[in-house]
Amino acid sequence: xxxxxxxxxxxxxxxxxxxxxxxxxxxxxxxxxxxxxxxxxxxxxxxxxxxxxxxxxxxxx
Numbered sequence: 767x768x769x770x771x772x773x774x775x776x777x778x779x780x781x782x783x784x785x786x787x788x789x790x791x792x793x794x795x796x797x798x799x800x801x802x803x804x805x806x807x808x809x810x811x812x813x814x815x816x817x818x819x820x821x822x823x824x825x826x827x
Contacts, residue, residue, distance in 0.1 A: 769823060772791055772793065777824075778821065784804040787821075800816075
């Protein structure tokens with residue numbers, strides 16, 4: 767069972783340039799697509815980087 771699921775909100779160690787540290791997961795796989803909760807910017811980032819830099823996972827109930 768994977769701990770990351772589409773729709774979860776994750777808090778990263780380093781903030782996005784807009785100041786937000788929270789990201790919504792839009793796609794899970796070898797790469798993740800994340801959407802910044804502050805400005806709405808979307809990025810593709812490797813699973814390895816997401817697992818390394820995640821501080822907290824909030825499950826979307």
